[in-house]
Amino acid sequence: MRRSREAEQDVHDGTANEHRKLQQNYRRGNKEDHMKRYEPNIIEPKWQAKWAEDNTYGVTEDTSKQKIYASPMLPYPSGTGLHTGHVRNYSITDAVARFYRQKGFNTMSNIAWDAFGLPAENFAIKTGTPPAVSTANNIAYFKKQLLRLGMSYDWSREFDTSDPEYYRWTQWVFSLMYKRGLAYKAEKQQWWCDKCNTVLADEQVNASGKCWRHEGADDPEVTKKSVNQWFFKITDYADEILESTDALNWPEKIKTMQKNWIGRSEGTVVEFDLKGLGADKVKLDVFTTAVETIFGVTFMVLAPEHPLVAEYGQLAENSEEIDAYVQKAIRKSELDREMEKVKTGVKIEGLSAINPMNGNEIEVWVADYVMMGYGSGAIMAVPGEDQRDFDFATKYNIPVVFTTDRGEFTNYQEEIKPNKKAFMLANSGEFDGMNFEDGRKAIIEKIVSIGKGEARVQYKIRDWLISRQRYWGAPVPIVYCEEHGEKLVPEDQLPVRLPEVDNYVPDGKNSSVLAGVEEWVNTTCPVCGKPAKRETDTMDGYVCSTWYLHRYTDAHNDKQAFDPEKANYWFPVDFYFGGDHAVAHLLYIRFFQKVLCDAGLAKDREPIKQLVYNGYINAEDGRKMSKSLGNTVDPMDIIESGYGADALRVFELFIAPYDQDTSWNSKGVPGTYRFLNRLWTLTQEFIEQPKVESSKPKDQFRDIYKVAHTAIKKVTQDLESLSFNTAVAAMMGAVNDLYLIKVKDSYSNTDAWRFALESLAQLIGPFAPHIAEELWHELGHKDSVHLGHWPEWDEKYLVKNSVVYAVQVNGKVRGEVEVPAGADQKTVEEAARANGKVASYITGDPKKVIFVPNKLISFVV
């Protein structure tokens, strides 16, 4: 069940060899026999057990302390387990959580399982294993991995979203939405995946028109199907979400994507009367962002799917031609239509529209360059002012009217388009001579006054489609009664439990297998008690994950989804870590938080203070890590082969800046293991030295203190700015420096060495928590280094006694000189000119001398 091993045999063999080597090293290494060796597979499980026993990472709402809430995005427990690419996200989360915990913050970090979803159901269809069983197995392995990695979660708050005790409250979330008028059922054209046999949200359809779960070359494109569906009214909050996006401390990339997704544009809805084919009383609404061009409208265009096309197209003389065009256009995917360079269309003969501003009668066309999915699916075409309309008009010999006075300009792309706003209106009746802005205002006013339209804000975002025709999800808590219609299941009757079934294959007829479970479907009406039928749709997994960050704050409450007081203590989430779901999940949780606020259940209108969005780690071959390519590495293999979780975690943080994509390197973990081993050895050797009561003043150990304080400063600042890779480099540098000092001078049990080693034990805590704890205890401490132990640096040890200046002549470095700290320009200049090599480049007096304190001196000759 767990995972297919064959594909990773090579990797496995490789690590097995490493394992053998390491074991030999332990047995026959040249370290003195009595010295305790660095064996992560002994110390790591030991501390993991101790932390669990002491509940080291358990938290309560301690108002006397400042809180930090740091969480990774909850994982979907797939059958393949975590690979080393996934481990990056968890390592980053844990480094930040541990850093703040060590600094004394009341820090909460958690894990939960996003357990509902299609793969478990598909696995059930294939093998007959119930989703609940395979999901539990998968969770067990994920949990084993994360425990072995030593993540500092409050495990008492763990839950999985497919547990009735959880989805009971997911159904409560639905009720909350329903009661606030934010959940509704509607018949809409929706994306449909033939492989999943279910509808998909817009966000689940990728750029090439395929389902997010079936993106392969052989997979079919999604199609449109008309289905009666449940929606959450996210559009009610579109404006607020959009407006508050800029202020978020989130990556610009994500913010831009969300803003594009909401897609706000301000414009005008204009109503055109129709004429002919018996449509004389019918109005055609169009949306335009350039209403000032309305005098230039010479034709109207309807999208092929527009309802008026179906209605009046068949009445036209050329109905066959229209029908053929529409059929062809609908078969083409939206993507194909967009790729189409040449615009095509068909005129609806006999139908015309009346321009409300000048009464002109104009043609009505069907063309697939207009999309049903935006605006009203119809446009007023202004070929004089719009390139697309112009192309179309030219092709079909439709008149062109310019509504701007362009003077001598003739080139549209080069001259007119960029300067459009500078031209005065023309051919626009009473509005001639007005500039673009005034003209627009005046024309909108006029349209409104004659009752033919209004200003409107148009969004690209649609309401959130939440229902799925699948088994393995939280049932929508609705029943249908003949007398009372659609009724919410009362809260005290939740959860609506998923019944056990034998056959998981959906019939593809717009309903899930639940529809076939009669004893479940047949229920009673909560109002009259008479027979009623259950809703058979389940909710999209994104509904489950929309409120789980709240559940963490009160994970086992059986009276309510969460206690708002507890949630308000922890919220907003200070750091949210992930590398996926740029739009969907991250938009939904913002929406939900605002709903909670309006319902009086939350106070912060934004749930996430800082989004930490990590890049991908690709496989060593440069391709994306995936089970099907056989290029994933199981972190357990690396850990168990003797390198341990700490070395793996350090490498995950060291490999590159966290937000950058990079590639796995199988030699990397041995490298970070070496580093940890050097730190280990340094500490062990120290412990074995007899304690020295030094009579030397502290200043004699200045270089040791300097190394320690430099590292403390750098690592602290780097963690604050999430620069994990340079923090690791700084610690490596410190260890290297201490080795040099050790070799050069004596190595003895002095306060200076103790300070340096204790500092490093603390600094390494967020990165390699087990060795940190072990060394901390080896150095004589009894408590956990992870609770409230973080070193502070003292600037006085960072002050240099002497400074090395670079000496430049005409901008080129020709040498360097060492002078006492604080030397003035004259001193440095003399020292520099005393340098023979420098002097050879300077003949006579320099024209100019540039002096940069503590850096360089530059002679211009």
Place this chain on the structure above:
RNA sequence: GGGCGAGUGGCGGAAUUGGUAUACGCGUUUGACUUAAAAUCAAAUGACCACAAGUCUUGAGGGUUCAAGUCCCUCCUCGCCCACCA
């Protein structure tokens, strides 16, 4: 077509307001230890050059400056996102 990123050794990557480019790690090479290998420790490692000296080097080309990976202009490549958006 539009928007946003990014191009630095053999590789992953460092580099305050412009101020000694290549920190740290991997890899490679040498030495110590070892019967031997591994491990460990010490050291070398951008290119050209036998060495020194010197020259060149941050995608390409120009510019500003005493000084440019960093600022400005032109261009190339790659990645991501959006896209007949009315």
